[in-house]
Amino acid sequence: MLASGKVPPTLWGFQIINGIILGGVYALIALGYTLVYGILLMINFAHGEVMMTGAYVGYFVLSGLTALGIIDSLPLLGIFLVFAAGMGASLALGVTVERVAYRPLRRAPRLVPLISAIGASIFLQNAALRIFGPKIRVYVKPPLLKGGWNILGTQLFVT
Structure with missing residues (x-):
């Protein structure tokens, strides 16, 4: 925000692009939850941890x-x-x-798989924290994407 109290147009561009990207990620996560619930009739609380593991593996392979x-x-x-x-x-x-x-809890009462899903989520979160540590990691930008795209003043690259 500027000293005059106005928001510069480039900041609006940044926020629009960030919103679209974050909305796309949320849509993918929601699609995964919907597919799992539609097939298994249970909520997979470990869904986010599975995605996080894929991101970490991608990071280490890229490195x-x-x-x-x-x-x-x-x-x-x-x-x-x-x-x-x-x-x-x-x-x-x-x-x-x-x-x-x-799978072992398919025929159990509905609360039992829910508790198992929460336990799997907590286990995977703590395992990831133990294995990868709390440090923030940043993907390196591949040379193929040098320059990327400039959309409304926002530098965008996709890997």
């Missing part, structure tokens, strides 16, 4: 590929590998949670 120079020399292959690793890790963890925490 490793950058250190090896693959991102600089073959950026499209590197980005594909990052996506594949993140999605594969999410898939593996999601299937594991379903088989360990949800």
Whole structure:
């Protein structure tokens, strides 16, 4: 905000772009919750933790590929590998949670799978904190995306 109390137009642009991106992420999460509830008739509280694990795996694969120079020399292959690793890790963890925490309780009263889902969520949160630590991590920008796109004064890149 400026000293005059007015909001500069570029800040509005930033907020619009941030809102669209955050809304897209929320829509993907909601779609996952809806699919799981529609099929299993239970709420998967560990859904966010599964997504977080995929993001961490993607981060570490991107860091490793950058250190090896693959991102600089073959950026499209590197980005594909990052996506594949993140999605594969999410898939593996999601299937594991379903088989360990949800499937054995299919015929149990409705409250039992709910408690199991909350327990799986808490377990995965604490496991991630223990494994990855509380430090904030930032993705490196692949050279393929140098410059990115400028939308309403907001620099945007997607990996």
